[in-house]
Amino acid sequence: xxxxxxxxxxxxxxxxxxxxxxxxxxxHGQQFSMNSLDGSYQGIHRRLLFDRxxxxxxxxxxxxxxxxxxxxxYRELAVETSGTAFVKVHDNIRHTGWGEWIxxxxxxxxxxxxxxxxxxxxxxxxxxxxxxxxxxxxxxAEEMAPGINTTSLPESLDQHFGTWSGHVKSWLGxxxxxxxxxxxxxxxxxxxxxxxxxxxxxxxAHDASSVAGAVETSQFSVLQxxxxxxxxxxxxxxxxxxFRSGRARSWEGILEKNLQxxxxxxxxxxxxxxxxxxxxxVSPWNADQKFGSMETNRTDAxxxx
Amino acid sequence: MPQSNIDLSPxxxxxxxxxxxxxxxxxxxxxxxxxxxxxLPAHLPGGTRIAPWTEALPGAxxxxxxxxxxxxxxxxxxxxxxxxxxxxxxxxxxxxxTSARGTLIHQRGELALNAVTLIAPDWKCVxxxxxxxxxxxxxxxxxxxxxxxxxxxxxxxVTWSGTMAVAWPDDARLxxxxxxxxxxxxxxxxxxxxxxxxxxxxxxGPSATTPARLSIIVVxxxxxxxxxxxxxxxxxxxxxxESTFRTRQIxxxxxxxxxxxxxxxxxxxxxxxxxxxxxxAPVADVARRLAEAIR
Numbered sequence: 027x028x029x030x031x032x033x034x035x036x037x038x039x040x041x042x043x044x045x046x047x048x049x050x051x052x053x054h055g056q057q058f059s060m061n062s063l064d065g066s067y068q069g070i071h072r073r074l075l076f077d078r079x080x081x082x083x084x085x086x087x088x089x090x091x092x093x094x095x096x097x098x099x100y101r102e103l104a105v106e107t108s109g110t111a112f113v114k115v116h117d118n119i120r121h122t123g124w125g126e127w128i129x130x131x132x133x134x135x136x137x138x139x140x141x142x143x144x145x146x147x148x149x150x151x152x153x154x155x156x157x158x159x160x161x162x163x164x165x166x167a168e169e170m171a172p173g174i175n176t177t178s179l180p181e182s183l184d185q186h187f188g189t190w191s192g193h194v195k196s197w198l199g200x201x202x203x204x205x206x207x208x209x210x211x212x213x214x215x216x217x218x219x220x221x222x223x224x225x226x227x228x229x230x231a232h233d234a235s236s237v238a239g240a241v242e243t244s245q246f247s248v249l250q251x252x253x254x255x256x257x258x259x260x261x262x263x264x265x266x267x268x269f270r271s272g273r274a275r276s277w278e279g280i281l282e283k284n285l286q287x288x289x290x291x292x293x294x295x296x297x298x299x300x301x302x303x304x305x306x307x308v309s310p311w312n313a314d315q316k317f318g319s320m321e322t323n324r325t326d327a328x329x330x331x
Numbered sequence: 332m333p334q335s336n337i338d339l340s341p342x343x344x345x346x347x348x349x350x351x352x353x354x355x356x357x358x359x360x361x362x363x364x365x366x367x368x369x370x371l372p373a374h375l376p377g378g379t380r381i382a383p384w385t386e387a388l389p390g391a392x393x394x395x396x397x398x399x400x401x402x403x404x405x406x407x408x409x410x411x412x413x414x415x416x417x418x419x420x421x422x423x424x425x426x427x428x429t430s431a432r433g434t435l436i437h438q439r440g441e442l443a444l445n446a447v448t449l450i451a452p453d454w455k456c457v458x459x460x461x462x463x464x465x466x467x468x469x470x471x472x473x474x475x476x477x478x479x480x481x482x483x484x485x486x487x488x489v490t491w492s493g494t495m496a497v498a499w500p501d502d503a504r505l506x507x508x509x510x511x512x513x514x515x516x517x518x519x520x521x522x523x524x525x526x527x528x529x530x531x532x533x534x535x536g537p538s539a540t541t542p543a544r545l546s547i548i549v550v551x552x553x554x555x556x557x558x559x560x561x562x563x564x565x566x567x568x569x570x571x572x573e574s575t576f577r578t579r580q581i582x583x584x585x586x587x588x589x590x591x592x593x594x595x596x597x598x599x600x601x602x603x604x605x606x607x608x609x610x611x612a613p614v615a616d617v618a619r620r621l622a623e624a625i626r
Contacts, residue, residue: 070553073464081385081394081577082430085463086422088528094397098383177530178510181464181610 030107031100032228033129033137033203035115037193039150040142041210043260043268044244046112048221051240052230060252061259067103067113069260070181079103089176089184090123097126104133110229118188118196131202138224139197142210143302144190144289145277156264163285166190167292191296198299198317205317209300211274211308217241223313246272275306353412353423359488359501363408363435365427371401371413381583389585392434399423402431407439419527428501433486433576440589442489442597443576447471447505448498448545452478455625456498456543458487459606460574461551466610466617469511470551473618475536476515481505482539486576489545489597496545496597505534547602547625550574554607557616559624562603570605571598 034049036042043060051058067075076084076092079102084092103111115129115137122128129137142150144166152162167189187193198207206227213220218238225232250269253261261268270276277286290297290304297304301311357363375393378386385394395401400423403411410431414423436443447467448458451474461467468484475481484503489496509530512519522532550562550570562570571594572578581590604624608617 070464074462077462078579079382081382082396082426083463086425086429086526088526095383102383176528178508179464179531 029131029133029135030104030110031129031134032110032112033115033134034112034140035117035119035137035197035201036140037142037147037187037190038116039147039154041140041208041213042114042116044213044246044249044272045138045140045221045224046114047244047249048217048237048240049112049225049228049230051243052225052232052236056239056243059256060249061256063260072183072185073181075099075103076183079106084183085179092183093128094122094124096128097122097130100129101133110135112228116185116187118186118193119201120186120196127202129203134203135229136227137197137201137203137205138227139201139205139207140210140213141194141207141300141302143274143277143306143308144293144297145281145286145302145306146210146271146274147190148285148289149277149280150270153270154264154268159281159285163288163292166289189292191293194296194300206313207317208313209308209311212311212313214272214274274308277306281306353414353420353427357410357432357435358428359483359499360432360435360439363410363439365410365412365431368411368413371403371411373401375403379583381579387580387583389583390438392438392580392584394430394434396422396426400426402426404431404434404438407435407437410435421524422526425526429485430577432488432501434580434584436486436488437576437580437584437586437590440586440593441491442571442590442593444487444489444571444574445485445576446483446487446574447481447485447503448483448487448543449474450480450482450539450543451622451625455546456482457547457549457621457625458483458489458498458545459549459551459621460570461609464610465551465553466608466614467551468505468507469610469614470617470621472505472507472511472515472534473614474621475505477618477622480537480539482543489593491593491596494600496600497542498545499542500539502540503538505536506531507534508532545597545601547604548598549604549606549621549624551609552605552607553609553611555611557606557608557612557620559604559606559620561624562605564598564603566605567598567601567603568594570603 034042034045046063047060050063073084076099079099117128120128148162148166149159152159169188208220208224218234218241221237221241222234225237246269253267253269258268301309303309353365353367355365357365375386375391378388381387390406392404398415399418400415401413433443444458444460445462446458446460449471450456459467481503482498483501484505488499506525509519512532519532525531525533548567548570581587606621
């Protein structure tokens, strides 16, 4: 099988939707509307996908059974996909209880992994999930096993992010696909070069001019304006606007120093690995480096404050 | 106004509590039987793979829920079930009531809807179609508190009599998650679990025991505010088509023409209502909107 799935993976609020919009504009033209995005299979759409493609409903299964069935779900999605499907992924990459990758390598052609400075991720997640900044910082450090919520039926199937640093570690340390890693901040500072590289990795037909056009019409202000005009179907009930800030260092003036310190304490090794400085800045970083098991030792700058 | 021929138990009193057992009749499908067997083939001879762990050909469908059970549904008449060693039998029963029963209804050329069906206080039979997770059961629970009576939960069997659509009872009991039980002041400790280890419970309550003339099809959508509007016949056809249980099975089972015909027949004889809200809107608002819409 010519593997048709391309995973766009990230911890939530790290540029995933922006990337998919740029990709779809490359595929379908610059008039493509963000409300026509498909292949996200997030929220209720992931449950609907499961119930459409599998013979039993996810709601009748225990969380560990749903997790064990996911590889077959994505194989089935691959079978019915013609061309390429960009699949939005917020899970950390892991094995099911039955020992398979949740996104099996036989139906995944490539994975793009996006990261963003955890200071910004915390602030953006607070807005996205309608929680306090402090709760968002806690959230980034919560391991939370799959299936922890068993007392209600959530709209979405369980997604297991794990901790922010565990998320980074899982994808950089062992994803079984051709992996391309990009930092949100680098995409912001030079979007055309960044998306040329990602389009190549995703197997999208492109040139610098088409990428420049797609980037131009996917600027944050354009997306925000479209959301205010027409709404955005991926916006959760918990936030007023999906497209909130769209810039680096959006945490400034919002994230208290003690919470910055906690994020560094909780995630220092992964921050250092990604070139995210404890002062909230971003260091130069080689995007094309080889990835493998992540170092867990951190240098002094990332030691507990 | 269409009249229901349903028997209604007094509100608050439990009617039939016959539950689909492994051996015995398929609820709401007279003449069809479930048999627990000790052997079933791993593959369906001549069958085509149509979904993970699922093979089909006209008249037969074999599916497996790994580590729980394998089911062979034939000719709209029998469901043979092979229970995996050590499997939770309440789970087997659940998959019999849902997936296996839905396939059996397809094979009979009838309509299997992802829907909960109730009898309104004015005796209209109303089927509320939506995928799981949209809040059908929670809405139904609130409606039952408002004097409605449950007819079918989860998969509703609808047949065409030649002049009218008929919805069939399935010995239904609502199934609610713990959070909804608690919100409705039902004590989960006193309720039967749907499955071992699952915080979802059967809710006792009055349920109808005889078929009813289906008069209103409600398509439930997610929205933050409750609202409703009438649907025309074409919308009804679309709503029924997208609410049909596992439409991917219809072609492999050789039932496409029959399915198209019964959808047209039923859409043409029932009023259609689009009900917006579902789980995202306050359920009391959604219930009120529905009551207004079917007047």
